Amino acid sequence: MFYFAYGSNMLIARLAERVPSVRPAGRAWLVGHQLHFHLSGSDESGKCNVLHTGNDSDIVHGALYELDAERLDRLHAAEGPPYVFLELDVGTPDGVVRAATYRGRPEYLDDALVPFDWYRDFVTHGAREHGLPPDYVARLEGVTTWRDPDEQRAQHNRRILQHQATNVIRDPVRN
Template sequence: MLYFAFGSNMLTSRLQARVPSATPVGRAFLQGHQLAFHKRGADGSAKCNAYWTGQPEHWLPGVIFRMDAAQLPALDDAEGPRYDRIDVTVQNDNDKPIEAFTYRAKPDAVMDGLQPTATYYRYVLDGAIEHGLPEWHIEAIRYVSRYALVTD
């Protein structure tokens, strides 16, 4: 099965610690969405969300991973109850549509004004760099560090 990662799970080593079968397939883009650090984690810090804007000019970059379906419960557990698993159609670099699943924050888990931990932030940034996501997206992630990061 194919998983579209856009937050900390883009970092291959982090995802493989949760889902050992996960192997990167390539970059992909989810239309009508933007990255937002506004999902409240269990520790009270910000986690990533695929924020639906509905605007066709908005594209959320991420990474497609292939994984064993038997490991899906482990990934669901790692993501926790404040995310919904949803089916999405993303586009790869060749504009080919790809059916995958991803996670979206439940509305009651979204809160403005949250900051990520420094460790979580590095997972997101390092994953984006590891997979060569567009520079504009990497710069947007770097911008988050201008705000106070929560000390781990």
């Protein structure tokens, strides 16, 4: 199955922690949506969400992966109750494909939330890994953050940014 990642799961090392194997399939985009960091995480910081606007000029860029649909338990557990798992049409350089993704449930959204710096870094590093448009990456880099008060959690997550996953399947034709 195809999976569209638009937040921290764009970072290959982050997603590779959560699924048995990862096959990057290129960049993709979701039309009629805006990216917000307004989903309430279990750590009380803002996490990414795609908000449906219906406006074709609103586009969320992200990464497309091929994942084993039967082995997503850890990914679903990591995303947790704040998200619903659904399928949407996403654009790719080769045309439109149907891909699964996560969208925040309304009761978990709070526009006053701000992401931790390490979380925003997952998103920006992942965006650069997949060659997303430079102006989009620049907007992500401009997102206001705050320092995680739990230094142990922050250090753990910063290590993920440096990790080279071994369960990544590279298709030389695509990547």
